Amino acid sequence: MAMTISDIPSGTLVPALAALLAPLAAFAVIMILTRRRARLSAGISIAAVGLSFLCAVGLLARHWQLEAPLQHTWQWMTSGELSITAGLLLDPLSLLMMVVVATISLLVQIYSLGYMAGDPGVARYYGFMSLFAWAMLSMTLSATLLQLYIFWELVGLASYLLIGFWFEKYSATQAGKKAFVMTRLGDVAFLLGILLVLVHLGNLNILAMNAVDAGAMPPALLTLGILLIFGGVIGKSAQFPLLTWLPDAMEGPTPVSALLHSATMVAAGVYLFARLFPFFSLSPTAMTVCLAVGTISMLLASTMAMVTRDIKQVWAYSTISQLGFMIMGLAAGSYFAGVFHLTTHAGFKAMLFLCSGVLIHHYGTNDMFEIGRAGGRGLKVTMVCMTLAAGALSGLPPLSGFFSKEVIMGALAAHSNPIWLAAGILGAFLTSYYSFRLIFIILFPAKDTGDAPHGSPSGHDGHHASGPEWHDRVMNGPLVILAVPTLVLGFAQAPLERFLGAVFTGPVMTIPHLGWLPWVASGLCAGGMLLAWFEFGRVRAPRVGFVERVPRLHRLFAERWYIDHFYRWFLDRVVYGTVSRLCADNDRKVIDGGIDGLAQGVRGTGRIVDDLNLVMIQYRLGIMFVVIFFLTLYFFF
Amino acid sequence: MIVPYSHVIVLSGILFLMGMFCTVVRRNLIMVLLGLEIMLNAAAVAFVGASLRWQLMDGQALVIFIIAVAATEVSVGLAMVVAAYRQTGSVDPALLEGKETSG
Numbered sequence: 001m002a003m004t005i006s007d008i009p010s011g012t013l014v015p016a017l018a019a020l021l022a023p024l025a026a027f028a029v030i031m032i033l034t035r036r037r038a039r040l041s042a043g044i045s046i047a048a049v050g051l052s053f054l055c056a057v058g059l060l061a062r063h064w065q066l067e068a069p070l071q072h073t074w075q076w077m078t079s080g081e082l083s084i085t086a087g088l089l090l091d092p093l094s095l096l097m098m099v100v101v102a103t104i105s106l107l108v109q110i111y112s113l114g115y116m117a118g119d120p121g122v123a124r125y126y127g128f129m130s131l132f133a134w135a136m137l138s139m140t141l142s143a144t145l146l147q148l149y150i151f152w153e154l155v156g157l158a159s160y161l162l163i164g165f166w167f168e169k170y171s172a173t174q175a176g177k178k179a180f181v182m183t184r185l186g187d188v189a190f191l192l193g194i195l196l197v198l199v200h201l202g203n204l205n206i207l208a209m210n211a212v213d214a215g216a217m218p219p220a221l222l223t224l225g226i227l228l229i230f231g232g233v234i235g236k237s238a239q240f241p242l243l244t245w246l247p248d249a250m251e252g253p254t255p256v257s258a259l260l261h262s263a264t265m266v267a268a269g270v271y272l273f274a275r276l277f278p279f280f281s282l283s284p285t286a287m288t289v290c291l292a293v294g295t296i297s298m299l300l301a302s303t304m305a306m307v308t309r310d311i312k313q314v315w316a317y318s319t320i321s322q323l324g325f326m327i328m329g330l331a332a333g334s335y336f337a338g339v340f341h342l343t344t345h346a347g348f349k350a351m352l353f354l355c356s357g358v359l360i361h362h363y364g365t366n367d368m369f370e371i372g373r374a375g376g377r378g379l380k381v382t383m384v385c386m387t388l389a390a391g392a393l394s395g396l397p398p399l400s401g402f403f404s405k406e407v408i409m410g411a412l413a414a415h416s417n418p419i420w421l422a423a424g425i426l427g428a429f430l431t432s433y434y435s436f437r438l439i440f441i442i443l444f445p446a447k448d449t450g451d452a453p454h455g456s457p458s459g460h461d462g463h464h465a466s467g468p469e470w471h472d473r474v475m476n477g478p479l480v481i482l483a484v485p486t487l488v489l490g491f492a493q494a495p496l497e498r499f500l501g502a503v504f505t506g507p508v509m510t511i512p513h514l515g516w517l518p519w520v521a522s523g524l525c526a527g528g529m530l531l532a533w534f535e536f537g538r539v540r541a542p543r544v545g546f547v548e549r550v551p552r553l554h555r556l557f558a559e560r561w562y563i564d565h566f567y568r569w570f571l572d573r574v575v576y577g578t579v580s581r582l583c584a585d586n587d588r589k590v591i592d593g594g595i596d597g598l599a600q601g602v603r604g605t606g607r608i609v610d611d612l613n614l615v616m617i618q619y620r621l622g623i624m625f626v627v628i629f630f631l632t633l634y635f636f637f
Numbered sequence: 638m639i640v641p642y643s644h645v646i647v648l649s650g651i652l653f654l655m656g657m658f659c660t661v662v663r664r665n666l667i668m669v670l671l672g673l674e675i676m677l678n679a680a681a682v683a684f685v686g687a688s689l690r691w692q693l694m695d696g697q698a699l700v701i702f703i704i705a706v707a708a709t710e711v712s713v714g715l716a717m718v719v720a721a722y723r724q725t726g727s728v729d730p731a732l733l734e735g736k737e738t739s740g
Contacts, residue, residue: 618661618662
């Protein structure tokens with residue numbers, strides 16, 4: 001399809017650059033100058049991301065009627081035949097993602113004022129947050145795949161730094177390391193994919209890649225390249241089989257989990273998929289693999305979420321499962337489904353995490369049963385927001401999640417194989433069950449404990465200071481603001497579809513309008529909710545989930561399907577036991593042995609010569625005789 | 638010539654080897670000197686035999702020189718052995734090794 005690409009007019013270029021560079025400047029200033037001054041650092045960071053937010057919204061409003069993608073590239077480096085360009089790409093997808101990232105960054109940074117108050121590392125925290133905002137926004141607007149990859153890695157770095165923000169906690173540093181290594185595993189595949197594409201297409205420009213036709217590469221290599229790039233998506237978006245780093249990443253501060261590990265950074269994988277959607281859809285085989293990976297991740301993570309007691313873990317698993325949903329939507333062929341769910345999910349998932357943050361901040365525990373007993377329902381604003389967001393997550397009408405899930409379900413229904421639709425509906429049922437399990441556990445705690453002080457609305461143990469009144473207000477503000485898109489974004493489906501579709505070049509899927517589908521899906525959601533009510537909500541509820549009644553199943557889910565055990569085993573046996581041991585043996589025996597042997601030989605020879613010179617005269621004489629004897633032999637015979 | 642020249646050469650070689658062995662192996666300076674003497678005399682026997690074989694007097698003349706050299710060598714050597722014995726109380730070449738012998 002022929003495509004017109006316009007250069008970015010300077011009236012657009014300046015705000016775009018300002019949006020990108022402001023957080024970078026804030027990062028530099030905070031790290032170099034104001035590290036000792038927490039308030040000032042926070043102010044700088046929020047001002048910078050605020051500027052980014054204003055620019056992003058301005059750009060979106062200005063280009064709402066965009067007809068062709070805008071691109072501006074600079075020559076970055078030239079080496080012989082190869083010339084590498086860097087640039088900015090503004091199209092509906094990147095503009096939308098930019099607004100999502102900037103909005104949530106801004107809200108989370110404001111929220112952090114309350115959550116992180118009094119922490120000795122506040123300045124460092126805001127520095128890293130600015131670094132993240134810069135990397136993420138730059139990644140969003142990257143015009144070439146290589147540039148995108150660079151910022152992709154920078155985002156990974158920011159994630160590592162923020163997960164391990166409380167580095168004095170051993171588990172936090174371990175979690176940071178795990179996240180870094182596991183995502184890097186995917187990124188290696190991504191880099192290989194980039195190189196493969198570069199070798200065959202000679203060009204990494206995203207628009208150019210999206211415009212190629214299937215004949216540009218041999219089909220097998222095309223599939224391989226797409227799957228390798230999808231490896232990066234798997235790592236970053238915590239899909240099967242690299243999904244276990246995300247729950248562990250919850251060791252970081254809760255606002256970080258809200259921003260990085262639910263709404264924006266982990267969605268970068270899905271964003272990449274959407275970014276290269278026309279390219280990906282050249283290979284139906286690869287798309288089927290993506291669909292399978294998304295489905296497996298979605299179902300596995302849902303089951304894990306059904307048994308955990310940690311609030312943040314529930315949302316972490318649900319993030320994995322919703323990202324799986326988005327990938328299913330994209331891989332089923334509907335570009336809009338994935339991107340729309342990405343947008344709505346960013347809003348309500350950030351909100352869920354921020355609400356959990358308020359509860360954790362208030363009660364000093366992550367355990368949902370303890371929060372319930374301590375009187376979590378007393379925090380009215382928080383609980384209302386959380387219930388709203390959980391409803392959106394479950395896909396209850398008329399919240400935003402309902403609309404975006406419907407589009408994905410529609411796309412799955414259009415697929416020839418009905419198993420994907422069945423899996424999707426099952427996933428939706430599980431989602432609503434585990435979300436409302438958490439809500440009901442907190443809202444309707446078991447009364448049989450009997451100790452009244454814990455039941456009082458404002459009752460908390462007192463030793464974890466919940467901070468002054470303004471903390472709650474600062475933290476509740478973003479919640480209420482995020483509730484707005486959760487309520488109204490669903491109704492913006494038609495204009496968003498038009499906006500995203502205006503420039504889209506890939507195969508457009510017409511989603512069949514199935515009258516029964518919304519009823520079935522929302523009916524099952526309500527079913528999940530009712531099941532949760534039956535088990536955890538009603539007065540005489542057993543407060544034991546149906547999974548917990550089957551100990552083996554419970555253990556399987558709680559141990560994350562033994563994926564971590566498998567990794568441990570794999571590392572111990574295959575990596576450490578075989579590969580590393582062979583390498584170590586080679587190092588120790590062959591290389592070290594060789595060098596040592598050489599040294600020993602030289603030393604031994606030296607000692608012999610040395611001894612000859614030291615010992616008594618008769619030996620020297622004897623040697624002289626021997627030498628003369630041999631010389632005689634040599635000369636005469 | 639009653640004794641064949643080859644016999645003389647073999648005798649001389651055996652003597653030389655014995656002298657060499659004595660010089661290298663014995664742990665007594667006097668015996669070392671003795672070994673040297675035997676080697677010199679082995680050379681002298683070879684010269685005498687050659688002189689007889691080719692009917693030339695040069696060999697005999699050389700033997701005179703060898704005897705003279707051997708005599709001086711023994712006198713100087715024995716004097717040094719006596720001096721070493723006086724200084725160290727030993728005639729073992731191994732014990733003399735590395736010792737400062739002044740005078």
